[in-house]
Amino acid sequence: MNCYDFAVVGGGIAGASLAARLAGRASVLLLEQESAPGYHSTGRSAALYSALYGNESIAAITRASRSFFDAPPAGFSEYPLLSPRGVLYAGAASDAAIIEALVRSPLARRIGSDEALRLVPMLAPASAAVCAYEPDAFDVDVHALHQGFLRMARAGGVERVCNAGVTGLDRDANHWQLSTATGSFRARVVVNAAGAWADRVAQLASAGSLGVQPYRRTAMIIDVGHQVDCGRWPAVVAADESFYFKPDAGLLLASPADETPSEPCDAQPEELDIAICADLIETRTALKIRRIVRSWAGLRSFAPDRTPVVGYDASVPDFFWLAGQGGYGVQTAPALSAAAAALALREALPAYVVDEGLDASRLSPHRFAQ
Ligand SMILES: Cc1cc2nc3c(=O)[nH]c(=O)nc-3n(C[C@H](O)[C@H](O)[C@H](O)COP(=O)(O)OP(=O)(O)OC[C@H]3O[C@@H](n4cnc5c(N)ncnc54)[C@H](O)[C@@H]3O)c2cc1C
Numbered sequence: 001m002n003c004y005d006f007a008v009v010g011g012g013i014a015g016a017s018l019a020a021r022l023a024g025r026a027s028v029l030l031l032e033q034e035s036a037p038g039y040h041s042t043g044r045s046a047a048l049y050s051a052l053y054g055n056e057s058i059a060a061i062t063r064a065s066r067s068f069f070d071a072p073p074a075g076f077s078e079y080p081l082l083s084p085r086g087v088l089y090a091g092a093a094s095d096a097a098i099i100e101a102l103v104r105s106p107l108a109r110r111i112g113s114d115e116a117l118r119l120v121p122m123l124a125p126a127s128a129a130v131c132a133y134e135p136d137a138f139d140v141d142v143h144a145l146h147q148g149f150l151r152m153a154r155a156g157g158v159e160r161v162c163n164a165g166v167t168g169l170d171r172d173a174n175h176w177q178l179s180t181a182t183g184s185f186r187a188r189v190v191v192n193a194a195g196a197w198a199d200r201v202a203q204l205a206s207a208g209s210l211g212v213q214p215y216r217r218t219a220m221i222i223d224v225g226h227q228v229d230c231g232r233w234p235a236v237v238a239a240d241e242s243f244y245f246k247p248d249a250g251l252l253l254a255s256p257a258d259e260t261p262s263e264p265c266d267a268q269p270e271e272l273d274i275a276i277c278a279d280l281i282e283t284r285t286a287l288k289i290r291r292i293v294r295s296w297a298g299l300r301s302f303a304p305d306r307t308p309v310v311g312y313d314a315s316v317p318d319f320f321w322l323a324g325q326g327g328y329g330v331q332t333a334p335a336l337s338a339a340a341a342a343l344a345l346r347e348a349l350p351a352y353v354v355d356e357g358l359d360a361s362r363l364s365p366h367r368f369a370q
Contacts, residue, residue, distance in 0.1 A: 004029040004159075006320075006344065007178050007187035009166050009201050011037025013142070013329055014322050015193035016149040017337030018344070023156020025345060029185055030158055031178065033165030038146050040266075041195050041329065044298030046219060046253060048235060048246065049331040050087055050137040052107050057307040057363070060356040061332040061339070067352070068334030069140070076148040082138035085246065088119055090128040091239025098239045102132040109133055120233050120285075122224075127284040130239065137235065139246070142330050149333070161185075166194075169204040176205075176318065189318045191344065196264035196299040198309075198323035207316040210368050211304045212324045215259040218273040220295035222252050224287045243280040251293060254281055259300070267297040302326040303368075310340045310363040320344050321365045339363065 004027045008015045011032030019030045034040070049069065051062045069081045088111075089102055103110045109132065116131040117123055154160065161182060168179030169190060178185045194201040196214035203209065222245075224230065235246035238257075245254040256277035260270075274295050281287055303309050303324035313319040322340045325332060339353050339360075349360055361367065 001184070001186050003175060003186040003188065005187070006189045006191055007031060007176065007185055008191040008193055010193035010195055010197070011150075011160065011162070012040060012042040012193065012195050013146050013149070013333045014195065014325060014337070015191070016146055016153060017333045018191060018193060018322055018340045019158045020149040020152035020156065021337045021341035022344065023153050023158045025341070028153070028158040029187060030153065030160040031164040031166055031180060031185070032160070032162045035162050037150065037160070037162065041298045041300065042142065042146055044219070044267075044296055045142055045330050046244070046246070046255060047140045047142045047330065048085070048087075048137065049082060049140050050134060052087070052102065052105055052134050052137070053331070054326070054328045055306055057358060058326075058328045058332060060358045061308075061335045061353070062328065064335035064353045064356045064358070065332055069138070072148060073152065076152065077141070077144040079141055079144050081141050081145055081148075083141070085137055085139045086234035087134040087137040088116055088234045088236050089132040089134070089239050090116055090123055090236060091130050092126060093129040095239035096130045099130040099132050107134055107136060120236055122228060122286045123236065124284055124286060127238070133234070140330050145330065145333065149337070166201065166204065169201070171205070189320055189344065191320045191322055193322045195323070196262075196301045198301065198321070200264060202313075202319070202321075205313075205316055205319045207313045207319050210309055210321070210324070210365055212301050212309065214262045214264055214299035214301045216262040216267050216297050217255060217300050217327070218258050218269045218277065218295065218297045219253060219255045220269070220274055220277060221248060221293040222254055222278070222281070222289050223291040223293055224252055225290050228287065238280070238284065243277055243284070245281060256280065262299055264299065267299050269295045269297040273297075300327045305367075308332070308336060308363060309365050310336065311343050311360065311365050314366045314369040
């Protein structure tokens with residue numbers, strides 16, 4: 001039986017991007033339990049890039065990813081990966097401290113209510129009493145990014161097998177035996193890029209759980225009528241993070257920014273979360289929802305400190321983690337995959353990642369073993 005250097009479990013943005021980075025440097029097998037990669041969190045995101053979003057480590061990885069988004073390798077994508085969007089953070093007078101914290105970053109500037117209402121005229125003035133604007137935020141073409149990484153992986157010789165949920169991980173002296181629905185495979189290193197299932201895959205390998213917890217988030221596409229020309233609006237994020245919305249192909253993508261603990265599963269939206277979102281939008285803006293075109297939910301999986309887990313397991317040899325990307329797995333994928341590939345190959349982190357202030361210990365699974 002062929003023995004690969006790396007078997008990557010999970011074909012979402014994490015597994016696809018790491019496979020692409022390892023391609024050409026090692027033999028790689030990419031295993032996905034669904035019939036196509038991208039069915040779970042990667043295919044359900046809000047597709048936003050904001051370097052203001054998330055903790056310091058996330059912000060560093062997001063900044064380090066920017067050069068890839070702006071200038072991906074030749075042939076990576078026919079379309080630009082980023083399109084200008086901007087984010088308007090809007091709150092009631094009682095949210096002043098939140099806006100104050102945001103404008104401490106050089107990425108955001110305070111704007112007055114008048115300017116906020118010029119940007120998004122349908123905001124209720126009381127909900128835009130204190131505002132900040134982040135101009136350098138973007139819509140991400142997630143499909144192009146994911147497919148680009150999958151193509152890059154294939155061009156570098158990565159073998160991809162779908163309908164191959166890993167159900168067993170057994171280790172002999174130096175190799176892993178992976179049991180899947182479509183047969184068995186052998187690899188020197190197993191990479192856990194299983195998203196919401198990361199702790200489950202770790203259990204198969206007898207590695208301890210790291211407490212990577214999936215949380216359900218709901219999103220919906222709403223039709224607010226043709227008389228509202230929302231195409232050029234920035235994304236609007238409520239300062240209290242109770243909801244957000246952004247233009248999406250002539251309609252609006254909205255979310256109640258919910259975070260409900262969940263088992264790993266094919267997440268589905270709850271009627272109550274959809275109703276909460278619709279109510280918030282209709283009370284905090286002058287928008288009237290004509291129709292909910294579609295709704296969905298996805299899982300955002302976080303480690304306890306909300307920083308991704310990247311590195312070799314503290315106790316089980318040749319078991320590598322790439323998990324816990326939370327709500328930032330798309331915007332961080334370019335630099336996080338480069339960092340992960342370096343660590344998987346036991347090399348130093350790329351200088352452009354270190355220059356943003358990140359070191360391997362902040363990502364390492366060993367931080368939970370102390
Ligand atoms: C509503 C919502 C909005 C979001 N908005 C943003 C945003 O604006 N910007 C941003 O950067 N991020 C956003 N995110 C987060 C982002 O989508 C995730 O961080 C990212 O997709 C995680 O990628 P992943 O590859 O780790 O997980 P997934 O895409 O879930 O991939 C994991 C894969 O592993 C497979 N798998 C699991 N177990 C096994 C097994 N045993 N064998 C084989 N395969 C297995 C699964 O089938 C799955 O395909 C959002 C998420 C949601 C839900």
